[in-house]
Amino acid sequence: MAEKREDARQPQTLGEFLLHVRTTKRLTLRQVEEATNREVSNAYLSQLEHGRIAKPSPNILYSLASVYAVPYERLMEKAGYIIETSKRDVGEKHGRVATFANENLTTEEEEDLLKYLAFLRSSGGSKP
Amino acid sequence: MAEKREDARQPQTLGEFLLHVRTTKRLTLRQVEEATNREVSNAYLSQLEHGRIAKPSPNILYSLASVYAVPYERLMEKAGYIIETSKRDVGEKHGRVATFANENLTTEEEEDLLKYLAFLRSSGGSKP
DNA sequence: TTAATTTGCTAGCTTTTTTTTGCAGGGAAG
DNA sequence: CTTCCCTGCAAAAAAAAGCTAGCAAATTAA
Numbered sequence: 001m002a003e004k005r006e007d008a009r010q011p012q013t014l015g016e017f018l019l020h021v022r023t024t025k026r027l028t029l030r031q032v033e034e035a036t037n038r039e040v041s042n043a044y045l046s047q048l049e050h051g052r053i054a055k056p057s058p059n060i061l062y063s064l065a066s067v068y069a070v071p072y073e074r075l076m077e078k079a080g081y082i083i084e085t086s087k088r089d090v091g092e093k094h095g096r097v098a099t100f101a102n103e104n105l106t107t108e109e110e111e112d113l114l115k116y117l118a119f120l121r122s123s124g125g126s127k128p
Numbered sequence: 129m130a131e132k133r134e135d136a137r138q139p140q141t142l143g144e145f146l147l148h149v150r151t152t153k154r155l156t157l158r159q160v161e162e163a164t165n166r167e168v169s170n171a172y173l174s175q176l177e178h179g180r181i182a183k184p185s186p187n188i189l190y191s192l193a194s195v196y197a198v199p200y201e202r203l204m205e206k207a208g209y210i211i212e213t214s215k216r217d218v219g220e221k222h223g224r225v226a227t228f229a230n231e232n233l234t235t236e237e238e239e240d241l242l243k244y245l246a247f248l249r250s251s252g253g254s255k256p
Numbered sequence: 257t258t259a260a261t262t263t264g265c266t267a268g269c270t271t272t273t274t275t276t277t278g279c280a281g282g283g284a285a286g
Numbered sequence: 287c288t289t290c291c292c293t294g295c296a297a298a299a300a301a302a303a304g305c306t307a308g309c310a311a312a313t314t315a316a
Contacts, residue, residue, distance in 0.1 A: 028293060044274060046295055053273065055303095057183050058209040060274090072210075081186040082200075156263060172304055174265055181303070183273095188304085 014078040015051040021068045022049070036063040055079065142206040143179035149196045150177070164191040183207070 012020070022032060022045075029042035040048075040063055047053050048060075056079055065072040077083050140148070150160060150173075157170035168191050175181050176188075184207055193200040205211050 029295090030293075041275065042293090043276080043295075047274090050295085055185050055187070055273075057273080058186060058204070059183070062210045076186070082190045157265085158263075169305055170263090171265075171306080175304085178265085183302080185303080 012078065013051055014056075014075065014080075015049045017075075017078055018045070018064065018068075019049040021070060025068065032064070032067060035067040039063045055081075140206065141179055142184075142203065142208075143177045145203075145206055146173070146192065146196075147177040149198060153196065160192070160195060163195040167191045 022029075027035070029045050032045055033040060033042040040060055044053075044060075045064075048056060058076065058081070061075040061079060062072055065075050073083055150157075155163070157173050160173055161168060161170040168188055172181075172188075173192075176184060186204065186209070189203040189207060190200055193203050201211050
């Protein structure tokens, strides 16, 4: 079946994403291995980037997320792990994150806000 | 080495927690297996409850969380996976940005959420 | 009591993850 | 050209996940 393509798709696979981030930051496989404190071996990272690992451990993804400075949840999603977050993926909204970055949300608050957000979007939808 | 104790510790292990929830709900291993649509075999669940699995897949934990009606995050935490949640440290930084970073909020939504957050914190706050 | 069913559990096996090893290609020197 | 050192990968090996089958104790049925 369809395994992988290296074209620039919208929903990148985990491997494509990891490769893209690493090369963008001009890091070598071994540099990443060091940066993760040897938690992720260079050989294993190579396998990840080539889509040869279906279900990597979240700990691995967490290490990579830290080193790459990308959101942990992003990697979890791309790894195919279900996330409690709603999967709204509409393309034309702006990332208004800055405000919430200063808010220090608790887990409860986060869940409540997400629910409320889902409610907002289900009722007062202003865009297709 | 230290394996486990069956006393009632504060931070229950994943196995202790799963066993407790299941017995509380009076479900058998096979009933859970069915309830998860055979995603979690009864034998494997038994191993989980006895702490014989170090890193279960999040998919498994998600199935169990659904069936048991417990928060997915809780199982992830008990499984030893780092979770971007519940930082009660008010004085610290680290906001819950990641989740909302993927949400791509519009300005309107952001304002609404901020209002709702203010409401949450003014009413039923669980904050010291 | 005995038979049938249910329950938890484990041994054994397959599959997948993760580690280890090492190798071919490509420079940069020497 | 040879040597040395990266860099990315492949392939083998080790370890762990996860499933099937089936056993032994308990429960229920007859």
